[in-house]
Amino acid sequence: MIQALPGLRVISCLGAGFDGIDVSAARARGVEVATTSCALAADVADVAMGLIIATARAFVGADRFVREGGWARERYPLGRSLGGASMGIVGLGNIGSAIARRASAFDIQVAYTARRQVEGAPWTYFAELAELARWSRFLVLCCPGGRETYRLIGENILSALGTDGILINVARGSVVDEAALAQAIAVGAIAGAGLDVFEDEPKPHPALLASPRVTLLPHIGSATVETRQKMAQAMVDALVSALEVD
Template sequence: MVNAQAATAEAEPAAPQPITRSSTNGKVLQVGPLKPSLARTLSTDYDALLLPVDESRPAFLATHGDSVNAVVTSGRTGVDAALMADLPNLGAIVHFGVGYDTTDVEVATQKGVGVSNTPDVLTDCVADTAIGLLIDTLRGFSAADRFVRAGRWPREGNVPLTRKVSGSRVGIIGLGRIGTAIADRLAGFGCDIAYHNRREIPGSRYRYATSPADLAASVDILVIAASGGKGTQQLVDRSVLKALGPEGFLINVARGSVVDETALVELLGSGGLAGAGLDVFADEPNVPAELLDLDNVVLLPHVGSGTTATRDAMEALTLQNLDEFIATGTLTTAVVQPKAVRS
């Protein structure tokens, strides 16, 4: 007689096994923290390795470095030249995020390593963040909220008057996808909009300024939407900030590296600028302590694209790039296409 428990166990279907999409040319490596669901997918569906951040890293790379063909990382972590040297068969660096300034793209290009990011899918949310940050900064809403919560309204009366947003003169550094989306939103506020890029955009309806300083001197609000990296390192330097002046506001939703943060902190503290709205910083997650008590500064923890819908779309595009590289050796949204599939 068959044992009932055994018969039941035999009748139960086997647990589904994870689908592994590892490249036939090598392993996938996760570098740095990623969205939890993306990290789980890389581990379960791609059998991805995870780069250690402790003292075991050299031994890990000595053991596994030759086998890695694709890296998935974020714009906050990236892949530098030293790590690329430890991954001799690397074929592609896939970024979760639009930024890739933490990756040495020049070295990647020299080595024939492809680089991708996730453009377009986060444009709207970052542009929305810029508008919200701009309004909050000029109108002092966050400071007013703190004022009410501290019980100061009954004791001290009304908060000081603030600055009007509609009709302001706004300059945008970096009129790409995100910069254009910001400009188009501000046009609805009746703002006079100008911009600075490395080159003038033919047919743009917005006024072009030949330098960041010239742009800053002609506007009330300077919005930074330029890409990070060597080409824009401290593009907004002390001279640009001084041109913006004591009545001017700075809004940054791009990268902290684009601004001379030391000069920014000094001018905000001394009255050299009217205020700033910052979603990004030079040494994240560290924020200059001098900014923490300033009511004319709004500080956000790099949340420009931080909505569920946008982060899900970024995850899907990251995996699409990885799948395409594994299948064909190319990238869907390439900054640099791989030269050849590594063997």
């Protein structure tokens, strides 16, 4: 498409990632590429924290337990505390940094991995993803999608996360090998998962749908009235800036 548009000057994407854009081809042509990641970072970070709390404390199951009358018969199983827990963040961009700041307010220990150490970031840096996973109780994905991160989280990383670990994905479904995740949860290789994105949306792996240890959302990270308005404006602003329109 880029080749078919000789007058193309800017690509402005209504979203956080570049994974739907051939950035190399655009840059080779001198075409500016912009996203709206700054506008949506706060709401996506809120959803990530919501998934962490909901999964660690099994809120969805607890709601069902009350509605179905279980409370009158027995006590609900214990959850896991957030305070003092360790959180590893994969990708410390706008969203990852916003999650880290929120996690600190919950007294969660934060570390991260990224393509390179982020200058000035106050959190511990791990050069190796597997080492970060071993350190983490919560492993939070907010890295870009695309070829470089395709199925970055597979059996080996899930094994490193371990039986007390919880995987949180607010990045792209393509970052996780969903069949491997479903198997890890089924056999208790990890404790659970909170997912807002999936490999084949809107069709999560059937085993994830069946598991009570998985919290599932329909890709709603940026889905608020306020943020969608900000995203639309940011998209227009990028066009206006690149085209130098008054």
